Amino acid sequence: MLEKAFKGGQKYWSLLLGLLVLSGIGFACFMLQLNQGLRITGMSRDVSWGFYIAQFTFLVGVAASAVMVVLPYYLHHVKEFGRITILGEFLAVSAVTMCLLFIVVDLGQPMRLLNVLLHPTPNSILFWDMVVLNGYLFLNAVIGWTVLSAERKEMPPPTWVKPLIYVSIPWAVSIHTVTAFLYAGLPGRHFWLTAIMAARFLASAFASGPSLLILLCFLIRKRTNFDPGQSAIDKLSKIVTYAMITSVFFLLLEIFTAFYSKIPGHMHGFIYQFTGYEGHAELVPFMWLSVILSVTALILLIPPQFRSNEKLLKIACLTVFFGLYLEKGVGLVVTGFIPNVFDKVTPYVPTVPELAITVGVWATGFLIMAVLYKVAIGVKEEIRA
């Protein structure tokens, strides 16, 4: 099946080449980082996790969102999703790969990575995150590939894959729950220490992931002979709508608890994000942009006549994706460290090599996605022909 990835037009090859160049630049910067240490990043002893871990956190959500097409199709027989489950699964594969790469580039001693297996530590949430992320990658790669091969031969998928599919559904929930637990169980980091962190993560994941999937469906419909189907897009847009409402609602719950209780530790993070704290306001423009994007998204999504309009839906999906990206992939991780445990502020701004490595990892993920999607769409076109 992989041979389909080698047959493509000029646009396909230019896309791959472009992504390859970006990941090459990222890799070169990673070599620099290996040589110099993480001092080439903007992180510090006070803000000890930065852009890498934030991207990882956001992308776990994108990965988990595959369940939003898999669950309705396999548990509720929503036929419309049958055509696009493969797109969800391959999106998950590339997103989880990015997550794992972001963890690796964040390590001070990446060559000691296997110590996590050599000295397994069940009391560490990071150990469990390693388990669930690798498991999820394995599940989606195997399920996606097997079901697609069967589809190509116009046969029902082998029976052994069914249990794997059923396991993959709670597994998707687990990856984002465990990732939320990384943060939600730390004493002294008030911004993260909230019981609804996992729920917030899942809600935002089920909005951002499917909105990306809708955009990809539109792109595929325009560029290839495969039509993911209007009804699948309509159903996905409903999922995005409800998930986005839930996500914003959960955030408002946090804000209520912080500002009605008036407990300083709970308020400081939000104050830093939205008005600046002790003269530091690095995140303020980004967080307000996130608010504007999220509100726009809700206005465009909630009335059915807006969301069924293709142009408006595309804008809505972009605003959902970038609004939540700013909230989780930019704001959430850094704010946990500001103010720090001494109630002091050390601002964090990523450096150029740090951004180049970040772009490199994203490019690698999209490269994997482009190849996998090429295969999937090739198979779909072949069956139709």
Added chain:
Amino acid sequence: MEKDRREFLKIGGISVLGLSALPVFEALAQEKGPRYKPDPKALKGTQWAMIVDMKKCWEQQDKRQCKDCILACHKIHNVPEIPDPKREIKWLWMEEYKHAFPDQAHEYAPEKVKENPFMLLCNHCTNPPCVRVCPTKATFKRTQDGIVMMDFHRCIGCRYCMAGCPYGARSFNWGDPRPYLKPEDINMTYPTRRKGVVEKCTFCYERIDEGLQPACVEACKVKALIFGDVTDPKSEVRKILSGHYSLRRKIELGTGPNVYYLI
């Protein structure tokens, strides 16, 4: 061709089996029992703790800007002096009252308390979050005496412990620390670190195991630092704690810090 492949798979399979069995054999072949004896002079305790008598400390700070304990600690443990505050390595350091105790500091406290720095170090918590989060057991609580230990050679540099520690007691080597050490000052009996690993105060386990007091305690000329077993009612630390009101940092988090402050 077919036969070659089968042959290859057979040999490959046996090799893999052999390799995976090797560690099992090694484990079985190992001798039981300790491979070294503890030093009979070693200090013994169930949970080491430290008292910092700030009154005595401040007198010395006023008199001669005393930093004896920090200098002794950092010299003996090859702690580099990195000028950039964002990349600093700190084992034992000074911090203002409102930053050391952000949850209880108030503006009407005595001037003396507000203006003079406190000595901070790892609290060697009874219930340490850093140990709970470490994915490789590179940081662990020593069972016999409760020291929160740090294995620089196992640490993968994920910095989860730094997120977990509510006391800012952990430092990461953002770059190679060795250029910041003077070669002639390096203590050859204690490891230097490489880039990409976390480090912190280890209550001088290496000295305790030889019957010595921690380096900072030994260096303090006015006995402002008192070290001992907090579970032993007859110990000096317990006598002092029962006679004076003491403070600990962020006790509401339940970590059980074992460094006490007298004001």
